Amino acid sequence: MASFALWIGAIFCFLFVFAPAVKGLPSSTAIPLLNQGRRNFQAFSWLIIALLILTGIANLVFSGKAAGIAPGSTYTMILGLKLFLFLAMVLHHSIQAFKYGPRIESLTALVPPGSENWPDTLLAQWNRWFILLKINGTLGPLILLVAVGLKGF
Secondary structure, three states: OOOHHHHHHHHHHHHHHHHHHHHOOHOOOHHHHHHHHHHHHHHHHHHHHHHHHHHHHHHHHHHHHOOOOOOOOOHHHHHHHHHHHHHHHHHHHHHHHHHHHHHHHHHHHOOOOOOOOOOOOHHHHHHHHHHHHHHHHHHHHHHHHHHHHHHHH
């Protein structure tokens, strides 16, 4: 649960600290800086996702066997909801990384040095990328609440 909290913390940090700070900079500085922050965030996120998958499988195998959880129980339904929401977050992150990330990367490379304006096409890609980040920022705390609910079993 701690690694998941780190991922949510990184999402909120990007949304509410890093992006607003970069927005206040001149475009010539902000564009490459925001792109570098995106790259770092995505690398960190994939590391956390891998860790969550490994620990989740181990937790499922060891906890489920030890507790003798029956399929169809309330526990398995809540666990299913948690896994569904987590997979939705991974899907959103994948779209960010593999669809919008390369587009942002290539459009950022096309921006002339010293440019004073954000190109509309680049801004549109960033807006889509941020929508997915905001969705994950909403799903994350919900998953933590569901996970806390599982601890009661």
